[in-house]
Amino acid sequence: MKPTLPAIALAVSASAAMAQDTVTIEFAYPYSHLFDVTYEAMMPEFKAAHPNIEVKFRATYDSYEDGTNTILREAVSGNLPDVTMQGLNRQQILVEKGIAKSLDLFIADEADFAKDGYHDAMLSLSTFDGAVYGLPFSVSLPVGYYNMDILRKAGVDALPETWDEVIAACETMKAEGVDNPIFWGWNVTGNWFLQALMWSQDEAIVENGAVTMDSPEALAALQQMQEIFTRCDMQNLDWKAALASFSAGEIGMMFWSTSALGAVERSQGDFQLVTGPFPGMGTPPKGLPAGGNAAMLTSTSDDPEVQKAAWAWLKFITSGSGAAEVAKTTGYMPPNKAANEVILADFYERNPNKQTAVDQLPLLRDWQAYPGTNGLAITQVIYDGIERLVTGDATDMEALQEELVDEISDLLPNS
Numbered sequence: 001m002k003p004t005l006p007a008i009a010l011a012v013s014a015s016a017a018m019a020q021d022t023v024t025i026e027f028a029y030p031y032s033h034l035f036d037v038t039y040e041a042m043m044p045e046f047k048a049a050h051p052n053i054e055v056k057f058r059a060t061y062d063s064y065e066d067g068t069n070t071i072l073r074e075a076v077s078g079n080l081p082d083v084t085m086q087g088l089n090r091q092q093i094l095v096e097k098g099i100a101k102s103l104d105l106f107i108a109d110e111a112d113f114a115k116d117g118y119h120d121a122m123l124s125l126s127t128f129d130g131a132v133y134g135l136p137f138s139v140s141l142p143v144g145y146y147n148m149d150i151l152r153k154a155g156v157d158a159l160p161e162t163w164d165e166v167i168a169a170c171e172t173m174k175a176e177g178v179d180n181p182i183f184w185g186w187n188v189t190g191n192w193f194l195q196a197l198m199w200s201q202d203e204a205i206v207e208n209g210a211v212t213m214d215s216p217e218a219l220a221a222l223q224q225m226q227e228i229f230t231r232c233d234m235q236n237l238d239w240k241a242a243l244a245s246f247s248a249g250e251i252g253m254m255f256w257s258t259s260a261l262g263a264v265e266r267s268q269g270d271f272q273l274v275t276g277p278f279p280g281m282g283t284p285p286k287g288l289p290a291g292g293n294a295a296m297l298t299s300t301s302d303d304p305e306v307q308k309a310a311w312a313w314l315k316f317i318t319s320g321s322g323a324a325e326v327a328k329t330t331g332y333m334p335p336n337k338a339a340n341e342v343i344l345a346d347f348y349e350r351n352p353n354k355q356t357a358v359d360q361l362p363l364l365r366d367w368q369a370y371p372g373t374n375g376l377a378i379t380q381v382i383y384d385g386i387e388r389l390v391t392g393d394a395t396d397m398e399a400l401q402e403e404l405v406d407e408i409s410d411l412l413p414n415s
Helices: 005-021 032-049 064-077 088-096 104-108 120-124 148-153 163-175 192-200 216-231 239-247 258-267 304-318 320-329 337-343 352-359 375-391 397-411
Strands: 023-028 053-057 083-087 134-140 142-147 182-184 253-257 273-277 291-297
Touching: 023 304, 032 053, 032 258, 032 304, 032 320, 053 304, 064 083, 064 088, 064 375, 083 088, 083 304, 088 134, 088 291, 120 134, 134 258, 134 304, 134 320, 142 148, 142 192, 142 258, 148 163, 163 216, 163 253, 182 216, 182 239, 192 216, 216 375, 216 397, 239 253, 239 258, 253 258, 258 273, 258 352, 273 352, 291 304, 304 320, 320 337, 375 397
Parallel strands: 023 053, 023 083, 182 253
Antiparallel strands: 083 291, 134 291, 142 253, 142 273
8 A cells, every 4th residue: 555645744754853863973093903893893782772873983093193193183173073082191182282071071970880880990091180081992001922833933932021032032033044033013102112111110201290211221221122123133114014924924923012912813824823921121021001092072062962972972982892892803901890890701711812911900000191292292202213223223322312312301391
């Protein structure tokens, strides 16, 4: 039977109402090779719970630094996304410039926020001057990735616990014809692994507003990097090239963030992959910097429905079920307690390579930002200095340290 005109009119009216009820929000995040699969896995559940919210994904940021620079530019041009994912050490500048919005009013309206897995330790990672400005999405630590087939062929049966043992393994692999035995991720933001070597010695790279690049520990970190790069004959690869080479079975040891484990496993060739703790400088590390990111509200919309939709998305991706997808699809650890204690109760037992970073959680220290408005520029100075070390352009570590100290000093506030 044909529908009557009133029925057709009602159907059209209902469709129009649904279209009008649809709220579109814009979202931007870094590292597409890590997180694309994560958000794809989340979307069906989110759409089922929020059928009238459309999430428009912007072009991904190349890195955390690119993400922060992009947001700073978009704040000037008036083109901010509603929700942005930012590195844990890049949140403060967005708070200080008034770009990130406090989440306290949204949190106050949540009846069971703590029961949903949002505990104080999690919220403290994004709390500034007593207000919450972000919800942490993922936490990472540096770990070792090992091609056990290459190592065993070279006669290396035990995972190295110190950098001296790493170098010895490099030399053994080179003797067996391995051209590039190691990739050491100095270029993770250009300073995360430097902070890892500093924290390994229980030294913060920022203390009381000062950058401690003039410390004995900083010099020891530079010297340790030089030992690794030169004695292992490490090639200067970017991350994607290193991942491809490791996946093809050409690199024996790779040191990088646990965040990449999902990507490594998806691209892995026919060899046994084992992860291990981050080695220490003669002794086990005393601390390691927490990597990772947090979701922040940067919407400039005056429409309360857009604000509610942005909060719904932000809360969902950091919730127990959302955060669980982070662990399943990457190597990040979800900071949400509901994800770890309920949804992922037996996950790490079945995925021992992802357990490695969890075992290092007692070493967790701040991934520090550099003071003042030139924080990103200071990061670039350190990046450039370490790259000179990698390429062999810098050979005198005391001279390199002095150059870095001078350049950083010029960028610090009130210098």
